[in-house]
Amino acid sequence: MSNTALDTSASYESRPRKAAKQRAFVIFVCVWVILIAAGITGAKLYSEHVQQQIAADVERQTAGQIAEMQKQYEDRITKLETGYKDDLSQLESKVEALNELLTFTKDNADVKTDNSNKLYSQLNEVKKKLNELQKNLDVLK
Incomplete structure (x- = not known):
């Protein structure tokens, strides 16, 4: 019987050590899972932040380019209008000269x-x- 008493007392001592090892392993795994989840969450938040910054920069650049193109377009339109008006006034003067010549010829x-x-x-x-x-x-x- 002494053998069984030793076995039971030895089994009592080994159980808390096994349980402690198992608890330590579970805690270790939980800490790693938390660290991995925190890393994934941080990476996701950082990538979203970078995406927003890039989108804002692209939007600013696009707005600047659109404004520049609009200014160039308006300048071209103004130049065309000025040229058109000049050509029209020259044509009108030529028509008036032709009318005077026709009137003179008719007279x-x-x-x-x-x-x-x-x-x-x-x-x-x-x-x-x-x-x-x-x-x-x-x-x-």
Whole structure:
């Protein structure tokens, strides 16, 4: 019987050690699980934070580029409008000159045509004489 008494007392002593080892192992595993979960959570929060920062930076850059493009577009439109108005005013002046010429031609289309031709010939002769006089004056100087 002494053998059984030793076995029971030995088994009592080994049980608390086994239980203590098991508790330590469970605590160790729980701590590792908590650390892993905290690491995963921290990584997820950090990645979301970085994503938000990148999205904000991209949004700022995009807004700046859009504003620049809009300014360039408005400048081009203004330039085109100015060119269009200039071309239109030149065209209007040409049309007015053509209308004056047509009116002059219409007015002189009757019997006076011969007179206008004579006047034109006389003007050409006067211009020739003026040019000759100018040459003579240049020679005299």
